[in-house]
Structure formats: C-alpha cells, structure tokens
Amino acid sequence: MKRLLFFILSIIATLAMSKEKSDSTKFPLEVSGEVTLNSNGIAPIPAFALGEPTIMANITLKKNRFSYNPQLSYGLNLKPWIIDNWFRYQWIEQPKFEMRTSFNISMFFSEYVTPNEVVWRGQRYVALELAGKYKLSDKTSFSLMAWYDKGLDTGTITGYFFNFVFDQSDIGIGKHVLLAINLQTFYIDYTDLNDGLFISPKISGSVRKIPAFLFWQGILPLTSNISPYPDFQWNIGLGYSF
Numbered sequence: 001m002k003r004l005l006f007f008i009l010s011i012i013a014t015l016a017m018s019k020e021k022s023d024s025t026k027f028p029l030e031v032s033g034e035v036t037l038n039s040n041g042i043a044p045i046p047a048f049a050l051g052e053p054t055i056m057a058n059i060t061l062k063k064n065r066f067s068y069n070p071q072l073s074y075g076l077n078l079k080p081w082i083i084d085n086w087f088r089y090q091w092i093e094q095p096k097f098e099m100r101t102s103f104n105i106s107m108f109f110s111e112y113v114t115p116n117e118v119v120w121r122g123q124r125y126v127a128l129e130l131a132g133k134y135k136l137s138d139k140t141s142f143s144l145m146a147w148y149d150k151g152l153d154t155g156t157i158t159g160y161f162f163n164f165v166f167d168q169s170d171i172g173i174g175k176h177v178l179l180a181i182n183l184q185t186f187y188i189d190y191t192d193l194n195d196g197l198f199i200s201p202k203i204s205g206s207v208r209k210i211p212a213f214l215f216w217q218g219i220l221p222l223t224s225n226i227s228p229y230p231d232f233q234w235n236i237g238l239g240y241s242f
Helices: 002-026
Strands: 030-038 054-063 066-075 080-093 097-113 118-135 140-151 159-173 177-190 194-207 212-224 233-241
Touching: 080 118
Parallel strands: none
Antiparallel strands: 030 054, 030 233, 054 066, 066 080, 080 097, 097 118, 118 140, 140 159, 159 177, 177 194, 194 212, 212 233
C-alpha cells in the first residue's frame, strides 16, 4: 500500500510540475466552496452522520485540471469529526461529460470510553475514486462515483462505496426564490458487516444574488445487514457559498 501511495503521489507531482509554467497565466487559480451549519451532522456524501450539530467547510482550489478539495467537519464543541484531503485530476472536461480520478487522505475522529477517561482518537483512511458526470443541461446532471476506501489503523474498516447522483439546480419559484434538488442512491460494502443500499434526498433553497441558502437532507436505508438496522435520519442546515 505504501508503494502504491508513493507511486500515485509521484505521478501527480510530476504532472503538476511539468505544467506549472505553461498554466500559470493561461489557467489562474480558482477558489470556491461553502460553509454549513448542520443540525444532525450528515456529511455531503451521506455515508456517515455524527448525530449532533456540526460545522462543515468544503473548499476547492482548482488550477487547470488539478484541484485540491479539503473538507472539514467539526462539532459545535470544536472537536474534529472528519478531515478529508481530496487531490483530484480532471481527465475529461467537455461541455456534456466530465471524468476525474481522485486520491484522498482522511482522518475520522470518535470517542472511546475507558474506565478512567474518555479518549478522543483519530483513525487514518486513504481512498481512490473514479467519477463521471453527464450534463443534460447547465442545470441538470447525472453523476456516478466509485471509491475504494482503506482504513490504516486498528479498528478501522475497508471497502467500497458506489454513489449515483441526480442534480437539478436553479429551479425558479417566482422572481426571487431558487431551489436545488440533489438525489443520491448509494451502496456501501465494507468489512465487519457494514453493507447496505441507501437513498438520500436533499433540497436547498436560496434567494437570487444572495450566497446564503437553507437545506434539508435525509438518509433512508432500502436494505442493509448493519446491526442494529439503521434508522431514517434527517438534517436541516444553513449554508454560505463563495
């Protein structure tokens, strides 16, 4: 695994350095992202939920086909929950179709109660992703993502994550209100009997020319062998995009 990670990082670094000079003026650095306050801590890719209010930041630094996408999730007590570091390369970038490969280094934090104290422990994960997007229009798209996720520490799990996403944005309600619909159907196949098929709808609302938005998100299990069987969960929140 260490050799594989070194090989992947070496390829990314070599490609980036070879294009740095030619791309510096033709492709300026693009910065975008959003910060959200969530009532139940459901992640944007909803495989996990903290079960309490969280603050999440999703930032993208993009230059030509390369991008770095850190995703930070903290509880209101400022204890970290999930820290992702996605390194992405856009292999295909056409008006109708996009395809990317990604590599992620992440930390997942949780509490462990011992007879003497409560321990806050971080566990390391790495992931490889292949994702494609087909655009029906500027406002409507379908995406398919596949991950291989590997835990590196004792007690972590390893497996696959498949996600099919439908996105519909900028639905006008009157003159001032915009709605967006995001529908995810995802399947997880992890070690230690962490398998299941889930559906996760998300509805966002905003006012034209104002970067703030409100949203509601849910997760409904369709079938799973996780014990105890996961309940339906929902989440509301407030976000700011830039």
